Every structure is written in structure tokens, then in C-alpha cells.
Amino acid sequence: MLSAYGHSWVYGTGARQHSEGFVELATRELGIRLDNQAESGSLSTETARLVVARPPRPADVFVLMTGFNDARLHGANPDGRRRYAEALEIILHALHKAEPQAVLLAIEQPYVEDYSGHPPYDKASDAIVDEYNAILRTAVEHFPPGARTVPVKGWDATTMLADDNVHPNDRGHSVLADCLVDAITRSAR
Structure with missing residues (x-):
């Protein structure tokens, strides 16, 4: 089972259908069950409270993608x-x-084209x-070898x-799913 936590991208927002979100696509391709605990609009502090x-149930793979809303809300504020x-x-x-013993994958946040929309999430x-x-990379480095960050290779904010x-479209979700499938497959070797 794959258990996913994080913000709206993990939830599947932006895809034409929720079932086309990247964790849904990845788990279907891999043939594993999904427990999606993501919450749209959540900050990392809300995921921590969750x-x-x-407490999370045992899973073979944990996926985390959080911090985008924090960055948009707090900007350069050191307290954020x-x-x-x-x-x-x-x-x-x-x-x-x-x-x-689970594989723990933390997905790095790719860029968007313009951060100025959606006040107060515009910083x-x-x-x-x-x-x-x-x-994120520093935090993940303190965990066992099964934990690592996943950069989103091939991301293009102008088309995805x-x-x-703010949210990935179907093409963006597809690229995120490919990165996740690749990371899980490499972890299984």
C-alpha cells in the first residue's frame, strides 16, 4: 500500500478528474493500493497535526509533498x-x-510561472x-536509507x-506520476 500526505497536488487538484491525480496514476500503474490522506490547501503544520x-497506518511506501503553501504564505519570513x-x-x-521499513519519498516542489496570485498566498x-x-532535503537526510527526496525531472511550468x-494540469500530474513511479521502482531494487 502507498500512503500519501500533503497539499492539493497530492490530493489531485488541477487534473480534469480527481482520479487522474499523480498518486492515483502512479498507484494504478504499479498495481498497489492507495491511502490518500492529502488535504487541499494544507500547510505543513496542518499535515503535522493530522x-x-x-497516526499513519503501516504502508509499504509513504509519499509526502508539502511546503508549497508554506512558501507562498510566509515567503522569506524565517519564522515560516x-x-x-x-x-x-x-x-x-x-x-x-x-x-x-517503508520507503519514504518526499517530493520536491517544482516552480510555477507566477507566484503573485491568490493573496495572502502570494509571497x-x-x-x-x-x-x-x-x-526538505536536510530533514529527509536524517532518516534511514529508505527515505529520500524526489526532484520532479522534466517539469515545465509553462505547459504543466x-x-x-497553482496546480498541475493533466500533463503536470502525468510527469509527477512518472517521477514517483521511477522513484518507487528504483527503491525496490
Whole structure:
């Protein structure tokens, strides 16, 4: 089973149909069950509260994608980055505790074309997204070999975003699914 946590991208927002979201696509391709615990609009702190209130069930693979809404809301604010790092520690520990032998994949956030829409979630930039991805990589490095970050190779913000310029369209979800399938397949070797 694959258990997924995070924001609206993990939930499947932006795809024409929810069933075409990237974790749905990946689990269908791999023939494994999905437990999607993602919540649209969630911050990392909300995901941390979720895994404390409802501890994760054991799974073969955990997928986490969080931090985009944090970056968009807090921008360069150091307190926002600190809260993100603290939330990641809580989330990663909860996932590891649920199944210490599981593969734990944290997907790095790709860029969008324009961060200025959707106030107050309008404070990010490519550089700030890079900072949040660096925090994610640092947090994941403290976990066993089964934990790693997954960069989204082949991402093109000009063609892979829905009209809202915040969520991936079907093409974006397809690229995310390919990256996830590749990461899971490599982890199984």
C-alpha cells in the first residue's frame, strides 16, 4: 500500500478528474493500493497535526509533498521556514514510526510561472521554493536509507499548470506520476 500526505497536488487538484491525480496514476500503474490522506490547501503544520491526531497506518511506501503553501504564505519570513522544518520533523517521525521499513519519498516542489496570485498566498518565488526544497532535503537526510527526496525531472511550468497557475494540469500530474513511479521502482531494487 502507498500512503500519501500533503497539499492539493497530492490530493489531485488541477487534473480534469480527481482520479487522474499523480498518486492515483502512479498507484494504478504499479498495481498497489492507495491511502490518500492529502488535504487541499494544507500547510505543513496542518499535515503535522493530522499525523499526530490520526497516526499513519503501516504502508509499504509513504509519499509526502508539502511546503508549497508554506512558501507562498510566509515567503522569506524565517519564522515560516522554522515552522516548516519543525513540521517536517513531526511528519517524518510519524511516518517512520508507522512502518520503519517503508520507503519514504518526499517530493520536491517544482516552480510555477507566477507566484503573485491568490493573496495572502502570494509571497513565494523560485528562490524561496528552492529554500524550502533545501529544508526538505536536510530533514529527509536524517532518516534511514529508505527515505529520500524526489526532484520532479522534466517539469515545465509553462505547459504543466492548470489555468489557476497553482496546480498541475493533466500533463503536470502525468510527469509527477512518472517521477514517483521511477522513484518507487528504483527503491525496490
